[in-house]
Amino acid sequence: MSEYEMMQWAGLAAGAGVVGAGIYGLVRFFRKLDAIWPDTAAKYGLSFEKKHEGSALGNSTEVLSLRGPTLEVLSMREQLGNRRRTSTVVTAKGATPGGTLLEVSRNRPKAAFHLVTTGDAKFDNLRFVLSESKDRAKALLTPPVREALLRCRQWELRIACDGSQVMVSFGDLVTDHAALSGPIDVALAVARGAT
C-alpha cells in the first residue's frame, strides 16, 4: 500500500470516527432525555405514562404524566402548524390557603407594586415573587420553599393554591433531571409547609 493510499484510508477512518462520535453523542443525549421521566417517577414513587397522538410531520400532541396518590405531573407538548407549545403542571395535595397565586421569576420585575419581599436577602436578590396577596405569599414562602425555589432552573414559574392542592406550572422544556425535580420539590415543600 502506497503512502498516498494509506493517507486516504486514514482520512476515511477519521471521518467515520467523527460521524460515529456524533451519532453516539446524539443517541446518548436522546437516551438521557428519555430517561428523565422514568427516573423521576422512580425517585418520587410515581407511575409514568407517555401518550402520543398525530404524526411526526404534521400536528401532534405528546402527553407525559407521572401519577401518585398525592402528587401528579402532567406535561404537554403540542405542535400545531408552525407553533410549538409546551406546558408542565405539577400538582401536590395539601390544605393550602385558597386563592393564592404567585409568579416567581429570575428577572427583576419592571414594577415593584406586587413584589413580595421575604426578608431573606439571598432569596430576594435571586428570585422575584409577584403576588397581590402579599401576606399569604409570604406565609407560603417558608425556608424549605425558598430553598426549593432557589434550586429551580426555570426562569419563570407560577404557583397557584386553591385550598386543597398546590399547582406549580412552567413553560420551559424539560431537558435534564433538575428541570423536573426542581418544580416537584417546590410543590411538595409548599404542600408540606401548608399542612
Add this chain to the structure above:
Amino acid sequence: MNELEQYLTQLGQAHGFTLEHLEANRQGRIHAEQVSRSKGRGGPITAIVFTVLSAVGGSVGAFLYYDDARKPLARLDRNALVGILGATVLVTLFFLAIAVSSVRARKRRVAAFEAGRVEVLSGPVVKKGVQGRGGNPGAFHLHFGDRRFWVLRQTWELVTHGATYRAYVVNDQLLSLEPVAR
C-alpha cells in the same frame, strides 16, 4: 407619590394613559385627549395610499409595456398585458378591501368614543404571551374572563398574572387599567 400612584404612572406610560385619563375613566367618562386620539387616520390613510399606488403603478407599467411593444400587438405581448392588468386589479382590490375595512373600523371607533360609554371589567388577569422568534414580533394579551386585549410588551410586563385589575374599555379597546385590592 405613593406606591400605587407610582405603579399607575408606570402602567400609564407603557399603555398610553395618564392619571387624569384614568380618573375620567373611573367616573365613566372618556377624556378629551383619548377621544381625539381615537380619531387618528393613520390606518385608513396608509391603506388608501397603497391602493392608489398599486392602481397607478400597475396602470403605468401596463401603459409603458404597451407603448414599448411592436404594433399590432403580438399574442405574447397581449397575454403579458392582460397578466399585468389582472395582477394590478387583484392587488388594488386587496388593498381597497383593507382600506374600506379600515375606514369602517375607524368610523365605528370614533362613534363609540363620541358616545362616551366606558365599559368596566374587573377580575383576575390572565397573561398570555408568545415570544417572537426569528425576527417575528411577539403577541402579548391580557385576558379578563373571556375578553382578550392585545397590549404592548411593556404593558404586559408590568401586569401581574392572576392579580385583580379593573379595566376601562371602549369599542373593545383597553383604555386604561388599574390594580384593585381584593
